[in-house]
Amino acid sequence: MSSDYRLLVRNARQMVCVCDARQRFLLKEQMQQLAVLEHASLVVGHDGLVKAVGGVREIDEQFAGSSFERTLDVTGLCVVPGLVDAHTHPVWAGDRVHEFAMKLAGASYMDVHRAGGGIHFTVEQTRAASQSDLQGALSGRLERMLRAGTTLVECKSGYGLDTHTELAMLRAIQSVRHTLPIGISATYCGAHAVPRGKTQEEALQDVLCEQLPRLQECVSRGEVCVDNIDVFCEKGVFDRDATRQILSAGKSIGLNINFHGDELHPMRAAELGAELGALAVSHLEEVSDEGIVAMARSKTAAVLLPTTAYILRLKQPRARDMLDAGVIVALGSDFNPNAYCCSMPLVMHLACVNMRLSLTEALAAATINAAYALGASHTHGSLEPGKQADLLVINTPRWEHLIYQLGGHQELIKHVVIKGNIVYDNPHTLGL
Ligand SMILES: N=CN[C@@H](CCC(=O)O)C(=O)O
Numbered sequence: 210m211s212s213d214y215r216l217l218v219r220n221a222r223q224m225v226c227v228c229d230a231r232q233r234f235l236l237k238e239q240m241q242q243l244a245v246l247e248h249a250s251l252v253v254g255h256d257g258l259v260k261a262v263g264g265v266r267e268i269d270e271q272f273a274g275s276s277f278e279r280t281l282d283v284t285g286l287c288v289v290p291g292l293v294d295a296h297t298h299p300v301w302a303g304d305r306v307h308e309f310a311m312k313l314a315g316a317s318y319m320d321v322h323r324a325g326g327g328i329h330f331t332v333e334q335t336r337a338a339s340q341s342d343l344q345g346a347l348s349g350r351l352e353r354m355l356r357a358g359t360t361l362v363e364c365k366s367g368y369g370l371d372t373h374t375e376l377a378m379l380r381a382i383q384s385v386r387h388t389l390p391i392g393i394s395a396t397y398c399g400a401h402a403v404p405r406g407k408t409q410e411e412a413l414q415d416v417l418c419e420q421l422p423r424l425q426e427c428v429s430r431g432e433v434c435v436d437n438i439d440v441f442c443e444k445g446v447f448d449r450d451a452t453r454q455i456l457s458a459g460k461s462i463g464l465n466i467n468f469h470g471d472e473l474h475p476m477r478a479a480e481l482g483a484e485l486g487a488l489a490v491s492h493l494e495e496v497s498d499e500g501i502v503a504m505a506r507s508k509t510a511a512v513l514l515p516t517t518a519y520i521l522r523l524k525q526p527r528a529r530d531m532l533d534a535g536v537i538v539a540l541g542s543d544f545n546p547n548a549y550c551c552s553m554p555l556v557m558h559l560a561c562v563n564m565r566l567s568l569t570e571a572l573a574a575a576t577i578n579a580a581y582a583l584g585a586s587h588t589h590g591s592l593e594p595g596k597q598a599d600l601l602v603i604n605t606p607r608w609e610h611l612i613y614q615l616g617g618h619q620e621l622i623k624h625v626v627i628k629g630n631i632v633y634d635n636p637h638t639l640g641l
């Protein structure tokens with residue numbers, strides 16, 4: 210190691226730190242006033258952590274005489290934290306483009322699901338795929354997310370619904386931890402649907418007595434690493450009681466609770482999440498007033514998924530009511546065969562237009578609050594000394610262009626940096 214530091218990012222027009230007092234999440238008016246430095250620099254150590262952030266002169270003086278393995282001159286450009294995608298289903302085979310046509314013609318999500326399509330269709334394709342096909346598909350999707358600015362992503366299993374395939378999905382997720390620089394939070398979602406030919410009770414017993422014990426064995430042998438447990442709590446899928454049993458079992462083996470609730474029907478899933486100490490509940494299009502109050506009280510993050518409401522033409526979740534009540538609001542792409550979207554900049558745009566978030570709220574929801582939903586906001590989600598140096602350099606003089614330019618991220622993101630390493634250099638960068 211011949212240099213003193215790994216990276217100097219020098220003289221950004223705007224350095225959007227998001228927060229600067231080691232907050233674990235942002236609420237209400239904190240989300241309106243993000244920490245933004247003008248004409249600022251950032252230093253990264255060889256451990257991949259931020260060592261200093263400050264005005265360009267101050268950093269020049271403080272580090273005069275120090276050497277850097279690499280310097281990025283970002284004069285006139287903006288820097289934001291790497292984006293955090295708090296909800297994705299990226300491991301599966303096949304696609305569902307034919308169902309998109311059905312839905313455009315008027316079929317609802319549950320019409321397709323009950324007709325044996327939807328998750329069931331993808332389960333069939335995924336069970337038939339080889340381990341290397343699953344890994345290859347996952348890897349390509351995560352690379353697309355990375356190029357769109359995602360540096361930490363939650364990845365669910367859930368298209369196996371049996372021990373063998375659920376573990377194959379988690380093994381695929383484990384394998385990319387070693388081959389890709391993107392950060393991963395892995396979620397076991399064996400209760401994503403009741404498998405064809407089984408009753409809910411049979412599926413519940415399979416998850417509790419077969420899948421979870423096998424999962425635990427694999428975790429203790431170090432074959433897979435799992436952070437969260439998820440259930441699709443929905444009318445016609447898993448009811449509240451089954452959901453409670455599965456989530457409690459997951460919690461008892463040390464997993465964070467982070468589940469699908471109140472999406473298509475009101476299930477009082479938000480209340481259940483709060484009661485169980487869930488870190489996050491996703492969707493919430495049908496959340497109740499009591500559920501909002503309960504989530505605010507228990508500090509359970511609401512992971513809102515703008516692509517789902519958009520594609521399925523659902524009513525929008527009540528983001529403003531949640532924000533006003535002091536709920537920790539986060540965002541996810543919900544990448545899955547139903548909602549094929551790898552872009553968090555696009556997700557933030559949809560959240561602003563359809564859910565009425567402000568630009569600053571959307572960025573906080575896609576950085577520090579999304580990191581909180583994954584139990585990772587002590588290390589990710591803002592640019593502060595001691596945190597992992599994951600950041601994006603954007604080729605515009607104001608950071609808001611990243612959200613404003615609908616679908617523009619492919620030309621706007623110039624570099625993606627993870628742990629102070631430049632992991633993507635965009636050959637197609639165009640400015641305004
Ligand atoms: N709602 C349940 N799960 C996914 C959809 C999965 C699928 O349709 O394959 C979601 O979050 O939207």
Ligand SMILES: [Zn+2]
Nearest residue numbers: 296298469543
């Ligand atoms: Zn989902």
